[in-house]
Amino acid sequence: MPKITKLTPIQIYRLLPKTNCKACGEESCMAFAIKLLNLQTSIEKCRPLVEDEKYRKNYEELKRLLKPSVREVVIGRGEKSVKIGGEYVMHRHELTYMRKTVIAVLVEDSMSQEVIDSRIELIKKFRFEYLDKVLTLDAIAIKFSSGDFDRFLKVFEYVRSRIDKPIIVCSLNPKLYEKIGELLRDERPLIYAVTRDNWHIMVDIAKKFDCPCTVMHVGDLRTLISLVNAVKKRGVEDICIDPGLIPTKLGYSIKTSTLLRWLACNEEYELAGYPIVTSTVPVWCCDGDYTQKVVLESCIAALMIIRYASLLIMYSPEAVTYLPVVVLRENYYSDPRRPTTIQPGLKEIGKPSEKSPVLVTCNYALTYSIVTSDLEKGKVDAYLLVIDTEGYAVDVSVAADKFRPEKIAELIKSTGIESKVKHRYLIIPGKAAKLAGSIEEVTGWKVIVGPVDSSELPNFIEKHWKKIVEGG
Amino acid sequence: MEDRRRIKINILDILNIGSLICKLIGEDFNNVKSIELEDVEIDLESIEIVVKPVKIVHRKVEKIEKVVEKRPETEIVVKPEVKEEKKVSIELVPRLVAPEIELVEVPTPRLQWKGKINTVKIGATRSEGGTREITYVLGGQESPQLYVNSTTFHRPIISMDVFDMKIPLPRAVKSSIGEDVLDNPPEWARVCVEKFNADMVSLHLISTDPKLRDTSPKEAVKVVEEVLQAVKVPIFIGGSGNPKKDSELFKEISERFSGERLLLSPVTLDMKLEDVIPVVKKGNHAVVASVTMNIDQARQLTRKLLTWLSPNDITIDLYAAGIGYGWEYSFSAMERARLAAFSGDSELQYPAIGAASNAWGAREAWMKMDPFWGPREIRGPLWEIITALSLVMVGIDLILTLHPLTVKVVKDICEKLSNIDVSDGDYEKYLEWIGKPISVKM
Numbered sequence: 001m002p003k004i005t006k007l008t009p010i011q012i013y014r015l016l017p018k019t020n021c022k023a024c025g026e027e028s029c030m031a032f033a034i035k036l037l038n039l040q041t042s043i044e045k046c047r048p049l050v051e052d053e054k055y056r057k058n059y060e061e062l063k064r065l066l067k068p069s070v071r072e073v074v075i076g077r078g079e080k081s082v083k084i085g086g087e088y089v090m091h092r093h094e095l096t097y098m099r100k101t102v103i104a105v106l107v108e109d110s111m112s113q114e115v116i117d118s119r120i121e122l123i124k125k126f127r128f129e130y131l132d133k134v135l136t137l138d139a140i141a142i143k144f145s146s147g148d149f150d151r152f153l154k155v156f157e158y159v160r161s162r163i164d165k166p167i168i169v170c171s172l173n174p175k176l177y178e179k180i181g182e183l184l185r186d187e188r189p190l191i192y193a194v195t196r197d198n199w200h201i202m203v204d205i206a207k208k209f210d211c212p213c214t215v216m217h218v219g220d221l222r223t224l225i226s227l228v229n230a231v232k233k234r235g236v237e238d239i240c241i242d243p244g245l246i247p248t249k250l251g252y253s254i255k256t257s258t259l260l261r262w263l264a265c266n267e268e269y270e271l272a273g274y275p276i277v278t279s280t281v282p283v284w285c286c287d288g289d290y291t292q293k294v295v296l297e298s299c300i301a302a303l304m305i306i307r308y309a310s311l312l313i314m315y316s317p318e319a320v321t322y323l324p325v326v327v328l329r330e331n332y333y334s335d336p337r338r339p340t341t342i343q344p345g346l347k348e349i350g351k352p353s354e355k356s357p358v359l360v361t362c363n364y365a366l367t368y369s370i371v372t373s374d375l376e377k378g379k380v381d382a383y384l385l386v387i388d389t390e391g392y393a394v395d396v397s398v399a400a401d402k403f404r405p406e407k408i409a410e411l412i413k414s415t416g417i418e419s420k421v422k423h424r425y426l427i428i429p430g431k432a433a434k435l436a437g438s439i440e441e442v443t444g445w446k447v448i449v450g451p452v453d454s455s456e457l458p459n460f461i462e463k464h465w466k467k468i469v470e471g472g
Numbered sequence: 473m474e475d476r477r478r479i480k481i482n483i484l485d486i487l488n489i490g491s492l493i494c495k496l497i498g499e500d501f502n503n504v505k506s507i508e509l510e511d512v513e514i515d516l517e518s519i520e521i522v523v524k525p526v527k528i529v530h531r532k533v534e535k536i537e538k539v540v541e542k543r544p545e546t547e548i549v550v551k552p553e554v555k556e557e558k559k560v561s562i563e564l565v566p567r568l569v570a571p572e573i574e575l576v577e578v579p580t581p582r583l584q585w586k587g588k589i590n591t592v593k594i595g596a597t598r599s600e601g602g603t604r605e606i607t608y609v610l611g612g613q614e615s616p617q618l619y620v621n622s623t624t625f626h627r628p629i630i631s632m633d634v635f636d637m638k639i640p641l642p643r644a645v646k647s648s649i650g651e652d653v654l655d656n657p658p659e660w661a662r663v664c665v666e667k668f669n670a671d672m673v674s675l676h677l678i679s680t681d682p683k684l685r686d687t688s689p690k691e692a693v694k695v696v697e698e699v700l701q702a703v704k705v706p707i708f709i710g711g712s713g714n715p716k717k718d719s720e721l722f723k724e725i726s727e728r729f730s731g732e733r734l735l736l737s738p739v740t741l742d743m744k745l746e747d748v749i750p751v752v753k754k755g756n757h758a759v760v761a762s763v764t765m766n767i768d769q770a771r772q773l774t775r776k777l778l779t780w781l782s783p784n785d786i787t788i789d790l791y792a793a794g795i796g797y798g799w800e801y802s803f804s805a806m807e808r809a810r811l812a813a814f815s816g817d818s819e820l821q822y823p824a825i826g827a828a829s830n831a832w833g834a835r836e837a838w839m840k841m842d843p844f845w846g847p848r849e850i851r852g853p854l855w856e857i858i859t860a861l862s863l864v865m866v867g868i869d870l871i872l873t874l875h876p877l878t879v880k881v882v883k884d885i886c887e888k889l890s891n892i893d894v895s896d897g898d899y900e901k902y903l904e905w906i907g908k909p910i911s912v913k914m
Contacts, residue, residue: 091804091807091808091811092800092804093804093807093808108909108910110909125844128845130796143906144564145564145908145909145910146909147562147563147564148562149562170906171564171906172564172565172566172906172907173562173563173564173565173566174566174568175562175566192906193906196570196573197567197568197569197570198566198568198570199570199573200568200570200571201568201570218894218899218903219894219897219899220894221578222575222576222577222578223573223575225576225578226573226574226575226576227573229573229574229576230573230574244899244903245902246891246894246899246902247888247902248888248891248899248902249888249891249892249893249894249899250885250888250889250891251618251625251888251889251890251891251892252891252892252893252894254618254865254889255618255619255620255622255892258618258619258620259581259620262581262583262620263578263579263581266581266583267579267581267582269578269579271576271578272578279905279906281905281910282902282903282905284905284910284912285901285902285904285905285910286902290912291850293912294850295850295854295857295877295881296881296885298854298857298858299857299858299861299881299885300885302858302861302862303861303865303885303889306862306865307618307865315910318846319844319845319846320845320846320847320850320851320854323836323845323846323851323854324795324836324851324854324855324858325858327795327796327836328795328796328799328858328862330796331795331796331799331800331803332800332803334800336800336804340800366797366798366801369796369797370797370798370833372835373797373833373834373835376835376839377835377838
């Protein structure tokens with residue numbers, strides 16, 4: 001089977017109805033083919049293909065061609081569910097990564113109520129604004145530590161009544177799963193984990209309650225893969241793999257997950273084609289003080305995200321452990337084929353007043369974050385007009401005619417900036433200097449050409465702004 | 473680990489070998505009674521040295537720990553009464569006998585690399601024409617970092633940044649390094665090496681920037697001289713980024729410190745290379761070919777540099793962005809460059825440099841935020857650490873850092889990453905978390 005990166009739109013198009021019926025929302029079957037190949041739509045949007053018996057073979061063939069190398073596994077049910085895996089490539093520049101690593105926070109049924117509450121609180125409170133997204137923690141793992149099934153049941157009920165996230169059940173004891181059977185059916189949690197010792201009972205539980213399960217084996221890949229094979233042969237499809245995280249032997253863990261991904265993506269080896277689940281909890285079994293573990297878990301989580309973990313089970317009670325990890329994850333899973341953009345509009349930096357400067361920039365996310373960071377660092381209060389340059393940086397958008405004065409004028413009207421400031425001055429980027437005249441003409445505002453490098457903005461504003469506003 | 477360090481030791485220095493090893497290994501060996509120097513080549517025969525535990529105190533780091541410890545809401549109490557309540561406790565991991573599984577054959581990956589990274593030596597000992605006591609060899613690896621078929625971990629060299637004038641630095645950085653050394657470059661360099669265990673020092677002569685002090689090259693070399701006196705490790709020299717001024721600066725430095733094998737950065741496409749590089753070559757220094765995440769430009773630049781330099785004089789810096797601030801672009805650029813190099817693209821087969829210190833540009837690293845997000849004394853270094861680790865994973869050979877904690881943690885993680893073999897089975901205790909309650913000492 002050819003790799004998706006080696007397929008052409010024609011190969012896809014040939015299998016479509018070629019009627020240009022537009023039911024999928026695209027102008028033509030060819031356009032739909034291109035979108036399919038770019039993984040920007042799903043085959044099922046082509047209703048005739050799915051419904052009409054005569055296309056059955058083509059439909060199956062398309063599904064085969066576009067099948068991910070790493071199986072997509074759903075954890076949870078309905079609104080609460082989350083998908084992991086579904087990956088096609090080893091390196092993000094080959095195409096794009098699909099499903100960002102899910103981060104689960106662990107609670108134990110032996111924890112006191114306050115501690116369990118504080119973990120739930122951590123997940124709920126963890127909402128970090130980054131560009132125009134809100135980064136969150138995605139799941140909760142409940143571990144059987146008490147040795148008391150009833151207690152586990154109570155904690156499980158308690159947790160799921162208080163938090164709307166998919167659940168992972170951590171226990172090697174099959175009896176526990178049998179005990180909570182109906183909850184498994186309701187919640188469809190990820191079972192963690194199936195091992196060489198319990199697999200023969202666990203496969204039946206996974207099948208009976210239709211739950212995804214994690215196959216774990218540490219120390220040798222052959223046994224791990226053989227175990228996956230055994231589980232699969234018994235009819236379980238939704239499998240995840242955990243090659244084990246050994247904090248002192250990270251080289252092993254990293255290399256093993258890399259090898260799994262390679263075999264899945266480049267050797268079509270199906271037994272390796274399951275999402276990787278990693279628990280960084282072993283960090284808390286290491287020597288070292290509390291702060292060291294807070295830092296270490298963050299580090300290992302980041303390393304495992306870079307090397308193919310689809311789901312992380314983490315333990316740290318500190319938000320700081322997760323913060324750089326979720327930012328890295330957001331970056332890593334961003335689509336390299338498209339520039340990261342932010343929503344155009346008016347952004348407030350600091351606490352701007354009617355005398356504060358109004359600046360203009362593009363909506364390329366990187367430019368935006370550098371400009372805002374520079375302004376914040378310089379403690380500048382300002383309004384920032386972010387115009388839609390289709391994600392191009394300032395220099396490129398000026399050259400490609402995407403930095404349009406008309407868009408600035410529209411934004412001035414739609415954002416009501418005219419009533420927010422008393423002056424009529426716009427500071428534009430130094431790299432857009434040649435547009436100064438036309439911007440003045442179209443907007444009616446006076447244009448000040450700012451520095452080329454936004455790190456000079458605070459100085460520039462301090463030096464010139466007061467003079468300009470008071471003088472003008 | 474690969475053999476990457478060479479140390480020259482006089483017979484008299486043998487008396488000080490303990491302190492030398494302190495420098496090499498860092499303060500994390502308090503509990504270590506004996507150290508085998510496997511990756512160190514010493515002029516003597518392979519020896520095992522017994523050193524007494526030496527405690528190097530990280531004043532500011534301890535302070536951070538206290539900040540975190542104070543937070544009350546993080547207290548974890550595993551209530552003992554749970555177990556007392558229950559007379560018959562159920563086994564968390566029951567002893568089960570599962571049927572034997574059929575063993576399947578895992579395919580051997582069909583992957584062979586065609587290229588390897590050139591080696592670039594930095595620093596020169598007295599016998600080699602310099603004054604360094606330690607030198608490093610960058611590069612030499614034959615596959616991507618911890619990849620499908622790698623058998624070794626490629627350990628990067630960790631450098632700490634020193635600036636030749638007082639510049640605005642994040643508070644977490646200032647307080648951890650010590651305010652008193654920040655306007656004293658040789659002293660700053662000395663604490664980086666001796667106290668914070670940096671492998672080398674990256675001295676940034678930013679005062680030469682025409683927009684700052686516009687220090688003359690003649691003036692700037694004095695600081696270089698002082699730093700070379702203060703530490704015995706190889707030195708990376710950073711210019712101001714002004715191509716004209718840097719050209720003058722590099723020429724002056726190359727001549728003045730001929731034979732030292734300094735690493736000069738940045739060498740860019742907008743420099744008059746024919747003017748500068750022959751002088752650099754004459755002084756036997758190495759350069760950092762710098763571009764901004766553009767692989768084609770990197771090729772173009774290294775190709776040009778070969779007019780005057782040998783492949784063993786060139787390193788590449790594609791620009792390392794901090795997480796959250798374009799990290800994905802630079803990570804992918806570096807990854808693509810490396811894959812191309814190992815696939816046979818000779819124009820990219822150079823050791824790579826990355827400044828994790830760029831991470832401090834992120835507001836999350838320096839800004840005061842809601843206490844929920846942790847004190848910036850820990851959030852800041854963590855930002856740099858994670859950025860540095862991503863560079864480790866992409867196989868960068870020399871990583872520049874700003875915060876002492878970054879050096880400490882990254883070195884520690886590298887140690888853990890270098891353990892690939894698990895055949896000794898010594899890991900069981902890390903798997904026990906699933907079978908018993910986790911106890912966290914606060």
